[in-house]
Amino acid sequence: MEHEIVIKRRQGLSSIDFKELWSYRELLYFLAWRDIKLRYKQTVIGVGWAILQPFLMMVVFSIIFGRIAGVPSDSVPYPIFSFTGLLLWNIFSNSLSNSSQSLISSASIIQKVYLPRILLPTASVIVTLVDFLFAGIIFIGILIYYNFTPNLIGILLVIPMIIFTLISSLGMGFFLSALNVKFRDVRYALPFFIQLLIFMTPVIYPISITPLKYQWIVALNPMTGIIESFRTALLYETPVDWNLLTISVVMGMILFVFGVWYFLRTEKTFADVI
Amino acid sequence: MTEPIIKVENLSKRYWISHEKGPSYATLRDELVKIVQKPAEWIMGKKSEKEHIWALKDVNFSVNSGEIVGVIGANGAGKSTLLKVLTRITPPSDGRVALRGRVGSLLEVGTGFHPELTGRENIYLNGAILGMSRKEISSKFSEIVQFSGVEKFLDTPLKRYSSGMNVRLAFSVAAHLEPEILLIDEVLAVGDVAFQKKSMSKMEEVSKKGRTILFVSHNMASVVNLCKRTILLDGGKIVMDGPTSEVIEYYMGLKENKIAEVVWSNLDLAPGNEEAKLHKVRILSDDGRPISEADIQKETQIEMSYWNLKEGAKLFVSMHLISSQGITVLTTFNAPSVSLTKDEWYDKEKPKGLFKSICKIPANFLNEGMYFISVFITSYDGMMINHAVKEKVISFNVVDTGGMRKEYSGPWVGVVRPRLSWSTEYEGNK
Numbered sequence: 001m002e003h004e005i006v007i008k009r010r011q012g013l014s015s016i017d018f019k020e021l022w023s024y025r026e027l028l029y030f031l032a033w034r035d036i037k038l039r040y041k042q043t044v045i046g047v048g049w050a051i052l053q054p055f056l057m058m059v060v061f062s063i064i065f066g067r068i069a070g071v072p073s074d075s076v077p078y079p080i081f082s083f084t085g086l087l088l089w090n091i092f093s094n095s096l097s098n099s100s101q102s103l104i105s106s107a108s109i110i111q112k113v114y115l116p117r118i119l120l121p122t123a124s125v126i127v128t129l130v131d132f133l134f135a136g137i138i139f140i141g142i143l144i145y146y147n148f149t150p151n152l153i154g155i156l157l158v159i160p161m162i163i164f165t166l167i168s169s170l171g172m173g174f175f176l177s178a179l180n181v182k183f184r185d186v187r188y189a190l191p192f193f194i195q196l197l198i199f200m201t202p203v204i205y206p207i208s209i210t211p212l213k214y215q216w217i218v219a220l221n222p223m224t225g226i227i228e229s230f231r232t233a234l235l236y237e238t239p240v241d242w243n244l245l246t247i248s249v250v251m252g253m254i255l256f257v258f259g260v261w262y263f264l265r266t267e268k269t270f271a272d273v274i
Numbered sequence: 275m276t277e278p279i280i281k282v283e284n285l286s287k288r289y290w291i292s293h294e295k296g297p298s299y300a301t302l303r304d305e306l307v308k309i310v311q312k313p314a315e316w317i318m319g320k321k322s323e324k325e326h327i328w329a330l331k332d333v334n335f336s337v338n339s340g341e342i343v344g345v346i347g348a349n350g351a352g353k354s355t356l357l358k359v360l361t362r363i364t365p366p367s368d369g370r371v372a373l374r375g376r377v378g379s380l381l382e383v384g385t386g387f388h389p390e391l392t393g394r395e396n397i398y399l400n401g402a403i404l405g406m407s408r409k410e411i412s413s414k415f416s417e418i419v420q421f422s423g424v425e426k427f428l429d430t431p432l433k434r435y436s437s438g439m440n441v442r443l444a445f446s447v448a449a450h451l452e453p454e455i456l457l458i459d460e461v462l463a464v465g466d467v468a469f470q471k472k473s474m475s476k477m478e479e480v481s482k483k484g485r486t487i488l489f490v491s492h493n494m495a496s497v498v499n500l501c502k503r504t505i506l507l508d509g510g511k512i513v514m515d516g517p518t519s520e521v522i523e524y525y526m527g528l529k530e531n532k533i534a535e536v537v538w539s540n541l542d543l544a545p546g547n548e549e550a551k552l553h554k555v556r557i558l559s560d561d562g563r564p565i566s567e568a569d570i571q572k573e574t575q576i577e578m579s580y581w582n583l584k585e586g587a588k589l590f591v592s593m594h595l596i597s598s599q600g601i602t603v604l605t606t607f608n609a610p611s612v613s614l615t616k617d618e619w620y621d622k623e624k625p626k627g628l629f630k631s632i633c634k635i636p637a638n639f640l641n642e643g644m645y646f647i648s649v650f651i652t653s654y655d656g657m658m659i660n661h662a663v664k665e666k667v668i669s670f671n672v673v674d675t676g677g678m679r680k681e682y683s684g685p686w687v688g689v690v691r692p693r694l695s696w697s698t699e700y701e702g703n704k
Contacts (some may be wrong), residue, residue: 026408113361
């Protein structure tokens with residue numbers, strides 16, 4: 001026989017079966033495809049929301065922080081400054097809110113059919129890339145409007161930065177989705193947490209306004225180094241702070257490993273608890 | 275000797291019961307308190323509550339390739355838990371299962387169906403969730419659509435479907451799943467009668483293709499139709515594992531105590547309406563003794579007593595005889611063209627009072643096994659009115675005392691076992 005499945009008591013950590021995950025890649029595709037399809041069903045402007053949302057956020061931030069509060073963005077127009085941050089920040093924050101709900105909104109699937117459960121939060125994180133693509137189109141529009149030419153090094157860094165963002169997002173997503181199965185408090189706490197976090201991340205302000213000796217603390221937030229470095233590389237002539245980036249990327253990795261660990265530790269009880 | 279395709283060894287599943295009040299899932303606050311008070315226990319994931327139940331305990335069985343095995347048992351016997359463990363939805367607490375082949379599970383139809391998506395989209399999504407590849411779904415797509423009969427609504431969101439259409443579509447996807455091992459839970463109990471029949475024959479077709487099926491059901495008739503072998507679970511343990519008819523009969527015997535006599539002495543509590551009520555039903559031997567075990571070689575009498583409460587009513591009595599597998603063996607009533615003997619009271623205006631009708635079942639007619647009696651007190655006055663209806667009011671056992679066992683002693687298949695006349699002629703050495 002080609003297949004033999006052995007079901008035994010699982011103690012502690014179940015290890016990741018990469019072969020199995022690979023065999024389920026089509027399902028991952030279908031789950032992501034479903035989420036994208038569902039996203040804007042029965043809305044009037046549909047996909048327009050993916051464009052309008054980040055755009056309006058940028059407008060609001062530009063007025064409040066750029067104009068009224070006078071947050072410095074040096075030589076770069078503030079809308080470009082904040083939108084660069086929002087591009088990556090939205091991947092992260094959307095991932096958190098989507099994936100935290102991914103397991104409980106698929107409760108019936110979890111209780112009625114076997115699939116590697118980790119696919120569910122993964123699919124919901126992948127979906128945020130679609131929003132990123134639309135936001136990216138606007139970003140190009142804004143650059144053209146301001147007649148601003150970004151640095152080549154920054155453009156080359158887009159892909160690695162997205163990967164770093166996804167690693168952190170997946171880590172948080174695994175953790176939060178599993179936590180939400182047991183503690184529904186996550187649903188209420190998370191929006192507040194995300195709102196708070198955007199102000200603790202240099203999305204709308206440059207990290208230079210925090211005192212130098214405390215910057216490493218801010219860098220423990222994985223999105224700090226990623227956003228700050230990406231923005232520097234893309235928009236400014238100043239060199240990228242590699243230390244800052246390294247701290248954040250390492251933190252992202254730790255978050256990822258922790259997320260996977262927590263997910264696998266609790267996975268076996270999902271069907272009984274959810 | 276080939277290895278069994280499903281091998282279950284000492285399988286046990288324990289569930290912890292928490293006695294906390296309020297929501298079944300803990301709140302973060304409670305957990306935070308626990309973290310502070312007992313950090314080590316929290317990290318190790320220790321259970322503070324001690325109570326548990328064994329939903330499955332030391333279950334052992336194996337299934338050979340191509341076998342179709344039914345799993346029956348009362349609610350809470352562990353049927354669903356067994357299926358959930360075998361499908362890897364929840365891990366066992368102990369024991370081991372080996373499945374040698376591609377596994378498909380159907381614990382419900384339409385898992386993952388989304389009301390906002392169209393029929394077409396749901397076919398793909400549901401198929402993928404059930405373990406089909408995109409290529410597989412595409413190749414069977416038209417077959418699935420045709421089977422479901424919802425061609426016209428393929429591009430309509432599911433939420434606009436009637437519940438019947440929804441179920442038909444869901445079952446159609448499921449029916450086209452082609453794994454080597456199929457684990458099924460009750461999915462046949464869906465849709466209208468016509469569609470159920472269609473589903474049933476599809477299942478039979480699937481089973482003939484040599485697929486191995488484990489079929490969990492409450493519906494004895496479908497277990498009888500599909501499975502040669504059946505496992506009976508009770509309290510998380512296997513009570514019996516054998517030929518379906520024997521297991522079902524044993525199970526029915528467990529469920530319904532063999533009552534030889536049912537009496538309602540209080541008129542107010544007796545089943546029926548203001549015109550007629552049932553008083554007593556019992557099983558009598560050929561010489562009039564109340565019994566619960568009937569001799570296969572002797573006549574058995576079914577006695578039905580009822581009160582007529584309306585002066586001048588024309589009541590008649592009918593009776594259904596039902597086998598332990600739920601098949602109605604016969605229907606009879608006391609009309610002249612139906613009865614062998616003339617019933618004086620049939621179609622006569624009856625005074626108020628108690629009446630007793632007796633129906634005699636001949637010797638050497640029923641097969642061995644358990645039978646149920648349903649009783650109906652009815653009047654006909656342009657239209658039929660049932661005044662008292664009591665289904666499966668009583669059961670009795672027909673015991674094989676060996677009258678037809680001189681030549682053959684093996685299992686005797688059939689609902690009835692009458693003596694018929696046989697003859698053979700020699701037509702020459704052609």
